[in-house]
Amino acid sequence: MLRITSGKTKMCDGISRRSFLQVGSLGLGGLSLPQLLQANDLSNDKGSRDRRHKSVIMVFLPGGPSHLDIWDIKPNAPVEIRGEFKPIQTSLPGFQICEHMPKLAQRMEKFTIIRSLVGAINEHASEICYSGWSYRDSQIRNQPCMGSAISHLQGSANRAIPPFISMTHPTPNRWTDPGRAGFVGPAHKPFRPSDEGKADLTLSMSRERLQDRGQLLKSIDQIQHNLDASGEIDSVDAYTRQALELLTSNQLLNALDIEKEDQRTRERYGIGTLDPVDDGAPMHNQDFLIARRLVEAGARCVSISFGRWDTHSCRKAGDLAYKNNFMQLREYLPRLEQCLIALVDDLEERGMLDDVSIVAWGEMGRTPRVNANGGRDHWPAVSGCFLAGGGMNTGQVLGTTTRLAEEAKDRPIHYQEVFATLYRQIGIDVSNIKIPDFNGRPQYLLQHRDPISELI
Numbered sequence: 001m002l003r004i005t006s007g008k009t010k011m012c013d014g015i016s017r018r019s020f021l022q023v024g025s026l027g028l029g030g031l032s033l034p035q036l037l038q039a040n041d042l043s044n045d046k047g048s049r050d051r052r053h054k055s056v057i058m059v060f061l062p063g064g065p066s067h068l069d070i071w072d073i074k075p076n077a078p079v080e081i082r083g084e085f086k087p088i089q090t091s092l093p094g095f096q097i098c099e100h101m102p103k104l105a106q107r108m109e110k111f112t113i114i115r116s117l118v119g120a121i122n123e124h125a126s127e128i129c130y131s132g133w134s135y136r137d138s139q140i141r142n143q144p145c146m147g148s149a150i151s152h153l154q155g156s157a158n159r160a161i162p163p164f165i166s167m168t169h170p171t172p173n174r175w176t177d178p179g180r181a182g183f184v185g186p187a188h189k190p191f192r193p194s195d196e197g198k199a200d201l202t203l204s205m206s207r208e209r210l211q212d213r214g215q216l217l218k219s220i221d222q223i224q225h226n227l228d229a230s231g232e233i234d235s236v237d238a239y240t241r242q243a244l245e246l247l248t249s250n251q252l253l254n255a256l257d258i259e260k261e262d263q264r265t266r267e268r269y270g271i272g273t274l275d276p277v278d279d280g281a282p283m284h285n286q287d288f289l290i291a292r293r294l295v296e297a298g299a300r301c302v303s304i305s306f307g308r309w310d311t312h313s314c315r316k317a318g319d320l321a322y323k324n325n326f327m328q329l330r331e332y333l334p335r336l337e338q339c340l341i342a343l344v345d346d347l348e349e350r351g352m353l354d355d356v357s358i359v360a361w362g363e364m365g366r367t368p369r370v371n372a373n374g375g376r377d378h379w380p381a382v383s384g385c386f387l388a389g390g391g392m393n394t395g396q397v398l399g400t401t402t403r404l405a406e407e408a409k410d411r412p413i414h415y416q417e418v419f420a421t422l423y424r425q426i427g428i429d430v431s432n433i434k435i436p437d438f439n440g441r442p443q444y445l446l447q448h449r450d451p452i453s454e455l456i
Contacts, residue, residue: 012441023428046133048439051298052257052355053157053298054354054355056147056150056301056356056358056359056422057303057343057357059340060303060306061306061307061336061358061361062175062305062306063311063363064120064124064362064383065309065361065362066436067379068082068366068405069325070329070333071115071386071397072084072115072401073097074086077403080370081368081370081405085326085329086204087099088352090108091106095108095397100330100337101334101337103341104337107341109394110394111340111386111394112387112388112392112393112455114384114439115399115401116398116401116408116409116410116412117365117383117413117414118294118382118412118414118415120301120363120365121450122378123135123136124173124363126174126175126179126363127180128147128420129145129415130145130146130147131179131419133449141443142183143182143443144182144184145181146422146423147301148184148189148190149423149435150300151363151439152185155426156300158251160251160252161294163295163299164302165190165192165193165299165302166178167193167291167303168281168303169276169304171281175280175305176305176364178192178303179303185434188372190303212227216421219351221317228425233237234412254297255296256293258293265289265346266289268342268346269286269288269342270339270342271286272285272286272287278308278309283310288340288342288428289308289342289343289344289346292346296352300426306336309328309362310335311325311329311370311375313375317419324374325366325374325375326374334444336360343388344358353388354391355389355391356389357388357389357391358386358390359386359422361386365384366378368404368405381407381408382401382408387418388420390426392455393456396454399411414448415449416448416449420449421452421455421456
């Protein structure tokens with residue numbers, strides 16, 4: 001239901017200085033509809049769908065997956081380093097990965113692996129995987145995440161679809177942050193389509209009645225001369241128009257509804273579960289399918305959180321019974337493999353793979369030495385990632401680590417260089433763009449602004 005809600009301060013005509021539009025109970029992820037729709041900037045959008053828009057799908061693996069046990073196998077290292085897994089040959093000559101990802105091993109021409117990723121610090125937080133900045137730095141600088149920056153700089157490809165959508169799941173820690181808007185402003189926070197909120201996207205009144213209410217809301221403009229110079233009423237009017245656009249279109253709701261997808265495609269991705277993995281995110285395979293549907297509908301950036309990769313030990317803490325590193329990865333790696341391959345194949349079959357960049361990574365690596373509990377501890381010195389799509393040069397393995405995978409040896413690549421590459425592939429040159437912060441000072445989005453030359 002549409003309603004105008006008043007704040008504490010009222011003008012003589014009874015209209016609040018803080019009036020804003022609400023639609024139903026649509027407060028997805030703590031955001032009201034106006035906040036969500038501010039990202040859909042009408043000044044950058046003429047209402048026509050950009051069918052070949054560029055997009056990014058960001059897959060966050062909370063906790064930091066073990067680089068030694070996935071893409072940087074050390075079979076000649078001592079047993080306390082190499083662990084339990086055996087390497088298998090990939091489709092790239094001379095390169096091996098973990099035995100528990102055999103299908104991906106044979107599809108490596110569609111992926112690039114970075115083994116020498118640097119720039120992490122010893123903290124569990126999602127910021128570095130959404131913006132390239134640490135939790136502390138992103139707070140101090142009010143640094144925007146990639147999705148918010150894209151929303152600010154490029155606006156909407158389709159005004160019925162928010163440009164930045166987060167599919168991340170709530171967790172009781174810093175893994176839950178879907179990406180902060182920072183100094184680009186709350187207008188560009190991620191849209192979070194929670195299950196509770198989806199129902200509110202259904203139009204519950206006739207279009208005629210909605211248009212009548214639209215006329216009512218337009219009358220608010222008549223009081224503009226009574227308001228101060230904050231410009232809030234102009235913003236309300238713009239967001240009202242966007243709210244009406246969203247509610248009179250079913251495109252977003254349809255994109256979120258995987259029941260509209262054919263059975264074969266759904267089976268390719270698998271189902272997964274919405275039960276969280278300990279204190280991490282669920283391993284909900286269908287989020288990858290929804291992400292594809294969202295970018296196809298017009299989203300420019302979609303973020304996903306998948307599982308819990310903080311594989312310290314086999315122990316029990318409170319009500320959480322943690323499996324050790326190798327027990328977890330035997331289960332998790334085939335599920336991640338299924339989702340990544342399904343996403344890449346699906347995009348390719350739809351002619352979208354060159355337009356959609358994919359990155360999958362966590363916030364750090366794991367210790368070279370296996371601990372006494374069969375786990376690996378935090379290791380920020382080096383980590384890695386999977387990349388695919390986006391017109392990047394795939395079928396590569398970039399960088400090496402030292403003999404025991406302790407640090408980058410050849411071609412260290414900073415997290416922010418990955419972001420610089422992703423920005424470039426979506427059409428944003430971070431070396432030449434500055435955005436004013438809250439104090440009006442122009443700021444770069446990244447400190448490391450050179451894209452990875454091998455990928456472009």
